Amino acid sequence: MLRMLFIMFYLMLVAAFSGSLLASEAKTIEWTDLIPDSEQQLMANLPEVQHDTNQSIFDRDYTGDDPAAMQWQEILKSAKVRTELNNSKVRIPGFIVPLEFDDKQNITHFFLVPYFGACIHVPPPPPNQIIYVSGARNLKADMIYSPFWISGTLITETMSHDLGQSAYSIKADSVEEYSY
Template sequence: MKKARFVIAMALSASMLASQPVPVTVGWSTLKTLNSAQQSSPARALDNQLVSIPGFMVPLEDDADQVTEFLLVPFAGACIHVPPPPPNQMVYVKLQHNQKAKMSFAEPIMVTGHLHVATVDSPYGDVSFSMDGDAVRPYEQ
């Protein structure tokens, strides 16, 4: 009887894992395709999709070791003492479920969550994307 319960539990766990959506890894070259003049683009096709995007953090909370919201940008130092990247090269990330991420300017990260094509006003200007962040981890090639 215990063996049958174990087998059923393992089968249910496997089917639950199989039903979990797998994020699509998106590069900045795809996000660059967003243009306000075009109605369709590879970037617009990502609206409301679960994605993972590598990049660098620009925290939006001052003097914090851990943050709940930040801009994700394609290169380290973006927005700091230089003109910010164009709107289609910035993603506003708001972490979900009371999560916090360790603040880092120079270390690359991978952010996973649902991407939205939506203009967001930030201290660094307009941003073309927002993300409901589910996970932030160090970037590994």
Template sequence: MRSYWLCIFLLLPLWLEAAPRTVDWLDLLPQEDYQAMLDMPEIGHEGTEELPGDFSSSMRQRDENLPEVMYSTRVVSELDGEELRIAGYPVPLESNAAGLYTSFFLVPYAGACIHVPPPPPNQIILVDYPRGIAIDDIYEPFWMSGKLNIDQTSNELADASYRFEADKVWVYDGE
């Protein structure tokens, strides 16, 4: 019995080190952007009309009434190459032959491309998940774990400051 506990005691640090650290979206903001977000007035989204499922237009539109922090590409360089876990909402981009999404944006709140201003680029993560996942509802959050990289990416839909090489993606379960 003694050797059992000794083994657990010796292996526990390795197990804890192997688990990816869970981060929050605010952890992706450099200090100056974090403070600017805290000081920002609430943003309304009235007056925008899109069809449900139309992801093609609003994430790239610039609203001159929004503060500059809403367009920030500044990043937290210490996170580059880190194995992390984060939860967010998908914005589908590319699917494989089986109809599973292998590329999507992850954003901090639901409907970021429909009826609400998009998050700033440093709050958008381009996710690569070669295994693919079904995304039936963009209002259903997902957890993912893998490697976060700083990678300024731009496509017709949005700009992203981070890229995530996902090892695992699963429906948000609270923990």
């Protein structure tokens, strides 16, 4: 009996240690790391907003011949990804937008977004700034007001939902409350 308890304790210790090892092997990334260089260049080269007019770049007619407005519209809808990140172990902070729940009302699938309220308020972030996350466990619905660290394998695939579209997904190895 004592031997059986020792074996169970050892297996639990190994499982806990390997889980923390998985999180430590993951490369910590920022949201801007998900944006391809070409799009970052577009963003850097957008003209400055002219404050002496009543019309900002956000209010312009996107169907016209305004190149800056068309560039901005392209960035806001972009699903372009960094293919070199495909199948990489990452760790990224963000906020949770619940999509699916289990029978105990724990969140199982969600969008991870860079700021609170994204996807719920219009417009959502571009698809390359939304990550579809599956495999969460014991994540209560009332926890969505806090940021979380998500660790897992990042995949470059599109996922659509009524609340938005993501250009990346992660099968979560771990979901931890955010700490500095």
